[in-house]
Each structure stands twice: as structure tokens, then as C-alpha cells.
Amino acid sequence: MDVKKTFRIGFCPFYPVPAGTDQEHSTEYFIERSAELGCTATQVWHVPMGPDARKRLRDLAAAKNVELEVYAMGVFELAGPDAAAGRQKLLASIALAKELGATLIRTGYGRLSLETSRFNRNRPLAEHLGSLVANLKEAARIVGDAGIPLAIENHCDFTGRQMAQVFAEVGSPLVGAALDTANGYTVYCDPDDDVQDLAPYTITTHIKDMAMIDARDPGLIPLIPVGCAVGDGNVNIPQAIQTLAEKSPYAQGLHLIIEIGWWRVPEGQNENDYKRDLFERSIRYLQGLL
Numbered sequence: 371m372d373v374k375k376t377f378r379i380g381f382c383p384f385y386p387v388p389a390g391t392d393q394e395h396s397t398e399y400f401i402e403r404s405a406e407l408g409c410t411a412t413q414v415w416h417v418p419m420g421p422d423a424r425k426r427l428r429d430l431a432a433a434k435n436v437e438l439e440v441y442a443m444g445v446f447e448l449a450g451p452d453a454a455a456g457r458q459k460l461l462a463s464i465a466l467a468k469e470l471g472a473t474l475i476r477t478g479y480g481r482l483s484l485e486t487s488r489f490n491r492n493r494p495l496a497e498h499l500g501s502l503v504a505n506l507k508e509a510a511r512i513v514g515d516a517g518i519p520l521a522i523e524n525h526c527d528f529t530g531r532q533m534a535q536v537f538a539e540v541g542s543p544l545v546g547a548a549l550d551t552a553n554g555y556t557v558y559c560d561p562d563d564d565v566q567d568l569a570p571y572t573i574t575t576h577i578k579d580m581a582m583i584d585a586r587d588p589g590l591i592p593l594i595p596v597g598c599a600v601g602d603g604n605v606n607i608p609q610a611i612q613t614l615a616e617k618s619p620y621a622q623g624l625h626l627i628i629e630i631g632w633w634r635v636p637e638g639q640n641e642n643d644y645k646r647d648l649f650e651r652s653i654r655y656l657q658g659l660l
Contacts, residue, residue, distance in 0.1 A: 372615075373615045373621045373622060374611060374612075374615045374659075374660050375660060376621075376622050376623050376624070377611075377615075377621075377623070377624050377625075377626050377660055378409075378410040378411040378437055378623060378624070378625050378626065379408075379409050379410065379411065379626045379628070379653060379656045379657060379660070380404055380409045380410065380411030380412040380413065380436070380437075380625055380626065380627050380628070381400075381404070381409065381412060381413070381627060381628045381629070381649055381652075381653070382412075382413045382576065382627050382628065382629045383396070383400065383413060383414060383415045383416075384629060384630060384631075384645065384649075385400065385403070385645070385646070385649050386642035386645050386646050387399050387400075393416035394416065394418045394419075394423075395418075396414075396415075396416050397414040397415075397416060397417055397418070397427055398426075398427060398430060400412045400414060401427070401430050401431050401434055401436050401438075402430075402434070404434065404436045405434035405435070405436060407650065407653050408653070408657060409436065409653060410435050410436055410437065411436060411437045411438075411439070411625040411626075411627060412436055412437075412438060412439070412627075413438075413439040413440075413476070413627050414438055414439070414440055414470075415441055417440070417466060417470065421469070424466075424469050424470055425469075427470055428469070428470050428471045431470070431471060432471060437472070437473050437623075437625065438467075438470050438471065438472040438473070439472060439473070439474055439475070439476055439574060439625060439627065440463065440466055440467045440470060440472045440475055440476075441463065441475070441476065441477060442460060442463040442464075442475035442476060442477040442520055443459035443460060443462065443463045443477070444456035444457065444458070444459025444460040444462075444463070445460060445477050445505060445506070445509050445520070445522070446477075446479055446501075446502070446505050447459070447505070448460070448504075448505045448508035448509055448512075449501065449504035449505045449507075449508055450501075450505075453508070457508075457512065460509065460512055460513075461512065463475050464512070464513065464516045464518055467518060468516075468518070472518075473518075473519075473625075474518060474519040474520070474521055474573055474574055474625075475513075475518060475519070475520050475521070476520070476521040476522070476523065476548045476573075476574060477520075477521075477522060477523070477548075478522060478523035478524075478525030478527070478548070479502060479522065479523075479525060479527050479528075480525040480526045480527030480528075481525075482525075482526050486527055487526065487527050487528070487557060488527065488528045488529070488532065488557060489557075499528070499532060499535070499536055502536050503536055503539045503540060506522070506536065506537075506540045506542075506545050507540055507542075509545060510540055510541075510542035510544060510545045513542075513544045513545065514542065514544055517544075518544070519544045519545075519546070519573045519620070520544060520545050520546075520573075521546055521547060521548035521572075521573035521574045522537075522545070522546070522547060522548060523547070523548040523549075523550050523553070523576065524547065524548075524549065524550050524553050524554070524564060524568065525550065525553060526553055526556040526557060527557065528557065529554065529557055529559045529563075529564065529567075530549075530554060530559070530563060530564030530565070530566075530567035530568045531559075531563070531564075531567045533547060533567075533568060533571075534547075534567040534568055534570070534571060537568075537571040538571075543619065546571035546572060546573040546619070546620075547568040547571045547572045547573060548572075548573065548574050548575065548576065549564070549565065549568045549569065549572045549574075549575045549576070549614070550564075550575070550576040550578055550629070551564070551565060551575065551576065551577055551578050551579070551605050551607065551610050552578035552579055552580045552595070552603070552605050552631070553576075553578070555580055555595040561580075561605050562605065562606050562609065562610070565606075565609070565610045565613050565614075566613060569613045569614050569616075569617035569618055570617045570618070570619070571619075572614055572617075572618040572619075572620065572624070573618075573619075573620045574620070574624070574625045574627060575614070575624070575625060575626055575627055576627055576628075576629040577600055577607070577610075577626045577627060577628050577629070577652070577656065578597070578600070578605070578628070578629045578630070578631055579597075579598055579599065579600045579601060579602060579603035579604075579605045579607060579652075580595035580596060580597055580598060580603045580604065580605065580631075580632070581595065581596055581598045581602060581603035581604055582594070582595055582603075582604050583595075583596055595632070596632055596633065596634055597630050597631045597632040597633035597634075597648070598630075598633070598648065599630070599647075599648045599649075599651040599652045599655065600628060600651075600652035600655050600656060601651075601652070601655035602651075607655075607656075607659070608659060611626070611656075611659055611660075626656055628649060628652045628653060628656070630645060630648045630649060630652070633645065633648065
């Protein structure tokens with residue numbers, strides 16, 4: 371059997387919701403919309419309070435054959451002075467995931483800042499990476515007891531090779547990568563290299579593409595990446611899919627979660643319509659590949 375045929379396509383919560391949809395009902399909309407578009411996975415952020423509302427979401431996702439991913443809190447507080455609070459946050463994330471029937475939890479270390487990147491000159495790189503290892507070893511014990519995988523995104527912080535070294539040191543099959551196929555551009559490395567380095571640790575993904583364009587400001591680096599529909603950019607998406615099929619330990623049923631990032635809305639176009647088009651063209655592209 372071709373394992374790629376088991377892959378589940380979905381999208382992240384950047385997909386536009388209809389006007390008037392509040393946060394509490396956005397997850398329900400994502401599940402419904404996923405099914406309408408032929409998707410079988412979705413990443414969710416906002417979850418309603420109360421066991422009855424969450425049970426309805428769980429039942430809806432099961433009925434629509436849409437697997438859920440939820441956000442993990444507290445992961446990078448586990449080996450420092452806030453360890454007790456971090457542990458409680460992570461345990462709450464695990465409990466929420468189980469309540470919703472989610473198949474995994476995910477997060478990212480980087481916060482789109484120099485401070486949480488390999489370019490932080492005030493923190494030696496070995497020390498910086500060592501802190502990730504220490505936190506993730508503690509996380510591995512917690513998710514190991516719970517039996518749920520934890521995926522860490524290469525989130526504008528370190529190269530895929532550096533993150534792969536972190537996962538190797540942690541040494542847990544339940545702690546691995548939420549591979550973003552284009553975030554390598556943000557730390558000045560080849561995203562295709564990130565795919566090769568992180569595929570053996572990949573638990574889930576953000577399937578993202580970016581196109582290199584000429585910078586319009588002569589004071590900037592002359593080539594810059596901008597967001598685009600998957601398949602329209604410079605990331606080798608077919609190669610990434612094949613590599614994940616061959617190397618990911620979670621290849622059976624792997625989630626291909628589409629993310630569109632750092633886009634430029636053409637003049638005169640509605641932003642939500644433009645984003646929706648990018649997502650839906652990306653979905654059709656991946657469906658064609660599989």
C-alpha cells in the first residue's frame with residue numbers, strides 16, 4: 371500500500387471564518403468546512419468551555435472523519451522556575467486533547483523574535499538548544515504517561531538540523547517535529563534541507579510554500595520569500611511529501627496541515643477572499659499529489 375494514500379489533508383486556523391463567527395464556534399466551523407472541502411484533519415485553537423460543548427465537537431469531528439490537533443501549553447516552562455505551572459498547563463492541554471479525541475498536541479518554541487532564535491547573540495547557541503532539550507525531556511515523561519504525541523514546530527527559531535539534534539537528544543518517540551516546510555527561509559536555511567533533517571522525527575506538519583521575489587526596497591536583501599498557495603512557490607513540495615512517506619515514523623495517517631503565511635494581498639482584492647483562495651488551491655494541489 372502507498373502510505374501517501376493514508377495522509378490526511380487539513381488546514382490551520384488561519385483559514386478565514388465567516389463574518390460574525392465568534393471564537394467559541396470557530397472550531398465547529400473548521401470541522402464542517404474541512405469536510406466540505408474533502409479534508410480529514412484540522413488544527414484548532416479556540417475550544418468552547420464545558421464538557422457538553424466539547425463532546426459535541428468530538429462527536430462532530432468523528433462523524434465528519436476529521437482528526438483534530440490542539441495547541442500544547444507550558445512545554446517550555448518545564449525545566450525552570452515555572453516548572454510546576456508549566457506542568458499543570460501541559461497536563462491541561464493533554465486533558466483537552468483527550469476530551470476532544472485529538473490525535474496529538476503541538477506547539478512551537480520561537481515567538482517570531484530574535485530572542486527565541488539562533489541569532490540571539492546574548493545567549494550561547496549550545497546553552498539555548500540545551501534548554502530546549504531539558505524542557506522536552508520533561509515533556510517526554512509527561513506525554514509518555516499520557517500516551518499522546520507532542521509535536522514541536524520549527525518556528526522561525528532554529529534550523530531543521532539543529533532541531534533534529536534536539537529531538538535525538540530527547541530520545542522519545544512521542545516527542546518530535548511539527549515540520550513546517552517553509553519556515554527555513556526565516557532562519558536563512560534551505561527549507562528542503564529542513565525536510566530531510568526533520569522527516570525522521572515528524573509527527574505532524576505545516577505544509578507551507580513561499581515564493582522568492584525581487585525585493586521592492588533597494589535597502590533590503592534583494593530576494594525575499596512571500597507566502598503563496600502550496601505548489602506555487604520555491605519549496606519542493608512533491609519531494610517533501612515523498613520524503614515524509616519514506617522517513618516519518620508517523621507516516622501512516624500523517625496530517626498535512628496547510629498553512630499560508632506572510633502573504634501580500636494584491637491591490638483591490640478582499641483579504642479574506644484572497645486567503646481563502648490560497649488555502650483552497652493548496653488543498654486541491656495536495657489532493658492531486660496524493
